[in-house]
Amino acid sequence: ETGVTQSPTHLIKTRGQQVTLRCSSQSGHNTVSWYQQALGQGPQFIFQYYREEENGRGNFPPRFSGLQFPNYSSELNVNALELDDSALYLCASSLGSGGVNEQFFGPGTRLTVL
């Protein structure tokens, strides 16, 4: 059984650019959630994908968008990057969209916006 994987590990972009982050969910999990963790802060919920559809969204602007594929892997896209988007982006997978199931986190992608 493989865990949650994310790519790339690190990424450097400039303001105004666009970025795509990727996540492969743990085997058997059908739900992926994305979080943004700024330096010194707790993770903030961006959105969740369940069976290829967005299933809940946090307080993030529309330039943050995502996809989930039939194999339950997921992408996070951020357009028009801003300096404040610099953060660790965490992907978490789970079996089911809510309830009692814990989320299993990947190692994250460190995004730096210059």
Added chain:
Amino acid sequence: AQSVAQPEDQVNVAEGNPLTVKCTYSVSGNPYLFWYVQYPNRGLQFLLKYITGDNLVKGSYGFEAEFNKSQTSFHLKKPSALVSDSALYFCAVRDRGGNTGKLIFGQGTTLQVKP
């Protein structure tokens, strides 16, 4: 608004001593409660969760947590700390009635265990 508070930025304990990392929450209803640990350059690892039942929950690596409904707290504890327990700890809550898995995290508490 739903929120989670971890009042201590850092907790320092000596190896072998008991440790407590505090967490209080402000969420309507009876949420599900979680603790996660984050090691440097790693993602979050699940430690334990409270769903219902016994207020004392046992989890991974000898950690346990005590749920106190009247104080809306969910403090993480361990009877005897190890140097390897040094890490960043996050408390999180999930709305029991929600249909998403949205977790609301606290700011995190750095645990430093000294030999």
